[in-house]
Amino acid sequence: MTRTRGHIQPWIAIPGLIGMAVLPLDAAAIIILAALAILAAIRMSRRVVAAVLLALAAHGGAALAIDLLPRLAGHAGPGFWMLVATSWLLAWALVTELTEWPRRKGIGGFLLSLVIPLLFGAWLLILWQIVVVVFEVPFVLIPPPSAIGVRIASSLPILAADFNQTFLKAVIAGYAIGCGSGFLVAILVDRVSFLKRGLLPIGNLVSALPIVGVAPIMVMWFGFDWPSKAAVVVVSTFFPMLVNTVVGLSASQPISRDLMRTYAASYWQTLVKLRLPEALPFIFNALKINSTLALIAAIVAEFFGTPIVGMGFRISTEVGRMNIDMVWAEIAVAALAGSAFYGVVALIERAATFWHPSFRT
Numbered sequence: 001m002t003r004t005r006g007h008i009q010p011w012i013a014i015p016g017l018i019g020m021a022v023l024p025l026d027a028a029a030i031i032i033l034a035a036l037a038i039l040a041a042i043r044m045s046r047r048v049v050a051a052v053l054l055a056l057a058a059h060g061g062a063a064l065a066i067d068l069l070p071r072l073a074g075h076a077g078p079g080f081w082m083l084v085a086t087s088w089l090l091a092w093a094l095v096t097e098l099t100e101w102p103r104r105k106g107i108g109g110f111l112l113s114l115v116i117p118l119l120f121g122a123w124l125l126i127l128w129q130i131v132v133v134v135f136e137v138p139f140v141l142i143p144p145p146s147a148i149g150v151r152i153a154s155s156l157p158i159l160a161a162d163f164n165q166t167f168l169k170a171v172i173a174g175y176a177i178g179c180g181s182g183f184l185v186a187i188l189v190d191r192v193s194f195l196k197r198g199l200l201p202i203g204n205l206v207s208a209l210p211i212v213g214v215a216p217i218m219v220m221w222f223g224f225d226w227p228s229k230a231a232v233v234v235v236s237t238f239f240p241m242l243v244n245t246v247v248g249l250s251a252s253q254p255i256s257r258d259l260m261r262t263y264a265a266s267y268w269q270t271l272v273k274l275r276l277p278e279a280l281p282f283i284f285n286a287l288k289i290n291s292t293l294a295l296i297a298a299i300v301a302e303f304f305g306t307p308i309v310g311m312g313f314r315i316s317t318e319v320g321r322m323n324i325d326m327v328w329a330e331i332a333v334a335a336l337a338g339s340a341f342y343g344v345v346a347l348i349e350r351a352a353t354f355w356h357p358s359f360r361t
Helices: 010-022 024-041 047-072 078-099 107-134 145-154 156-191 193-207 211-222 226-249 254-262 267-304 311-320 324-352
Strands: none
Touching: 047 078, 047 107, 078 107, 107 145, 145 156, 145 324, 156 193, 156 226, 156 267, 156 311, 156 324, 193 226, 211 226, 211 267, 226 267, 254 267, 267 311, 267 324, 311 324
């Protein structure tokens, strides 16, 4: 989708217009979609009106396409694909229109920042559903999102227990211990110069160790329950935090450090008032990396010994039983949990580093 002088390009309606000629069965719906697309292509005095028209047309077409799926599985014609193409192009136009709205502070800007990725993700699911059903992809290869949603709804107690075991116990505990200890050791490394030359190379070596090698050792040391998975998370998150914090503490400008020395500031005063604030972007970078790395480490660690609960345990056992929809349900829960965790860290970063140039626009 392109824009020229504020106009939405009308070629987004071309697939719908072609579809009218190739499949009369869908002609009425495609005519409506094409008409709405052309209306949205006209320069609107109110951008909200254009966005509403695009949203109605795109999602109306998607609803019609999904409603037709049971009858067209395996033999969808060109008219159906023109309907899908028109709806997708309208959704593309909608997302592009929303991204060009001026950024606003407050709840309105926050909601808009959520709507755009949600629309993009929803259309990935819509296209996934259509492709899997129309081409009759075997269930064991990849189930449709509708089947995964049904499985999630029917397995909420199991998914909740796995989430509690893996995320609330192992991930949170390991993340807090790993990031906290990495930060404290980074302060020590910065204070004692020989540790920077001696500890950091060893840290880089340990951080390169594969999780599949560390996890069995931690299981033997700490047992089969969640403490061993938290220990794997600690090992996985410790060194990213250590390295990023050490680099961040060196990011302050020499002229700023010289100014602090002219005021006879001590090491700790310089650290708290100058160097730590300058290092916050690096520290939050490590926290964001570790927010997803911790979940991956905990899930992989559960493959090597765990009680009969946990995301990794469920994935490994259900794959053996060919319950692929349950495997994808666990993946969906893990993805949502990891994304939410990352989002919380990002919000905290925005509040703590509002002065940084990347947040001024």
